[in-house]
Amino acid sequence: MPTEASNFNNDIMSTIYRVSDAEVNNRVLRSTINDLSYELFSKTLSKNTNTDLTRRDTSVQTGDEFCQSKVVSVEASNTRSFKQYLWKFRELKKENNKLLQLTNEMRSICTQNLKTIQNRLNCLTDLISTVCSSYLKVNxxxxxDNVKWRNERQNLSLHLENEKHLTEEIRIKLNIMEAEKKKIEKAINKLKEQRENEMKEFNANKQIKRLKEELDISKLQTEQIRQDFEAYKIYTKELLDNERRLNKELRKSYH
Known part of the structure; x- marks a missing residue:
């Protein structure tokens, strides 16, 4: 598009230069016609004056015959000069008409080119307006999208930070439960020893039955604690897996 506009500008400038040259040539031609007309008039006047002087001289010197021959010769010369200048004048007038016609044609071409350029400029203006509007929409x-992505990344970072705190709390609770488990195991072992000692001291069936029941209850409690511990281990593993997944997603979003 810029190349076409440049070519049109070059064409219109060339046309303007041609019109200017034609107008200059027209002015020069008019000046030449005026000069020739003035020269023709001056020469005719000068020759007429010379004729009068010649007539006076010849009338004094030789008489009427010599005067008449000179007059005829001068009139013939004036007629030839007048015809010659008249022919030049007509030729220059024809050339002037041609230049006027060329000037009018150049002006018409210039006007048409200006209209074409104006239409092209209007099209370019509309195209630029459309491109600017599309650019603003895309921008x-x-x-x-950039604001949305930043908000999502910030929310993901906050969620990951919360998951880290929650994982740390779960680790602390697991450590506490592990310590409590060890205490319970020690208590169970102590109860076993105590029951063994009691079984050694008391040989009654009732005492043995009671100790067995207590042992069963302790086993149930131990099993319940073990199940709770296993459940906490599974929950902790899930949290750690979620933390790894969130870290991967966060690293991908940063890249």
């Missing part, structure tokens, strides 16, 4: 969409 606004990019800005909105």
């Amino acid at each position: 606004q969409a990019y800005h909105n």
Whole structure:
């Protein structure tokens, strides 16, 4: 598009230069016609004056015959000069008409080219306006997506930070439960020893039955604690897996 506009500008400038040259040539031609007309008039007047002087001289010197021959010769010369200048005048007038016609044609071409250039400029203006509007829309969409992505990344970072705190709390609770488990195991072992000692001291069936029941209850409690511990281990593993997954997603979003 810029190349076409440049070519049109070059064409119109060339046309303007041609019109200017034609107008200059027209002015020069008019000046030449005026000069020739003035020269023709001056020479005719000068020759007429010379004729009068010649007549006076010849009338004094030789008489009427010599005067008449000179007059005829001068009139013939004046007629030839007048015809010659008249022919030049007509030729120059024809050339002037041609230049006027060329000037009018150049002006018409210049006007048409100016209209074409104006139409092209209007099309370019509309195209630029459309491109600018599309650019603004794309830029606004990019800005909105960028803001949305930043908000999502910030929310993901906050969620990951919360998951880290929650994982740390679960680790602390697991450590506490592990310590409590050890205490319970020690208590169970102590109860076993105590029951063994009691079984050694008391040989009654009732006492043995009671100790067995207590042992069964302790086993149930121990099994319940073990199940709770296993459940906490599974929950902790899930939290750690979630933390790894969130870290991967966060690293991908940063890249």
